[in-house]
Amino acid sequence: MATIVISCAACGGKNRIPDTKQHLHPKCGKCKAPLVVDSFVVPVELFDANMDSFVKSASLPVLVDFFSPTCGPCKTLAPLLRNLAKKFHHKIIIATVDTSTNPGCSAFYKIRGVPTLIFFKNGTVVDQIVGLPEPAMLESKLVYFAKK
Numbered sequence: 001m002a003t004i005v006i007s008c009a010a011c012g013g014k015n016r017i018p019d020t021k022q023h024l025h026p027k028c029g030k031c032k033a034p035l036v037v038d039s040f041v042v043p044v045e046l047f048d049a050n051m052d053s054f055v056k057s058a059s060l061p062v063l064v065d066f067f068s069p070t071c072g073p074c075k076t077l078a079p080l081l082r083n084l085a086k087k088f089h090h091k092i093i094i095a096t097v098d099t100s101t102n103p104g105c106s107a108f109y110k111i112r113g114v115p116t117l118i119f120f121k122n123g124t125v126v127d128q129i130v131g132l133p134e135p136a137m138l139e140s141k142l143v144y145f146a147k148k
C-alpha cells in the first residue's frame with residue numbers, strides 16, 4: 001500500500017496517510033487539526049486484494065486506470081491523472097491498477113488493452129474509455145460524473 005506524507009498546516013507535524021484514506025478527511029496525529037490534503041493527493045494504488053471493496057465502499061465516484069508499466073500511452077496518461085486527482089479531490093477518486101501484477105482485477109473487468117479507464121459509481125461500472133483519451137474529453141467526463 002502506498003502512503004503520502006502530509007505536513008500539518010497548524011503544527012508542521014508530518015503525517016503518513018495511506019493513499020486509500022486520503023479522501024476520508026484525515027486529522028493530524030499530533031495536534032488533531034484537519035489536514036489540508038488537497039495539494040498532496042495522489043492516485044490511489046489498488047490491487048487484486050482491495051480493488052473491489054474500495055470501489056464498493058467509496059463515498060465518491062471512482063475512476064480506475066488499468067495500466068501497464070511498459071505501455072507508452074499509459075506513461076503519457078499518468079501525469080494527467082496525477083493532476084486530475086488533485087483537481088477533482090472531494091469530487092472523484094482517481095485510482096490505478098497495474099494490470100501486470102493484478103491479473104484478478106484485469107480478468108474480472110475484461111481488460112483487453114491498456115490504458116483502460118473505468119468509471120464506478122456506488123461500486124457499479126457506469127462508463128469506460130479504452131485507449132489514451134484526449135485530456136479535454138477526459139476532464140469533461142469527470143466534470144459530468146462529479147455532478148451526477
Ligand SMILES: [Zn+2]
Pocket residue numbers: 008009010011012013028029030031032033
Ligand atoms: Zn498538527
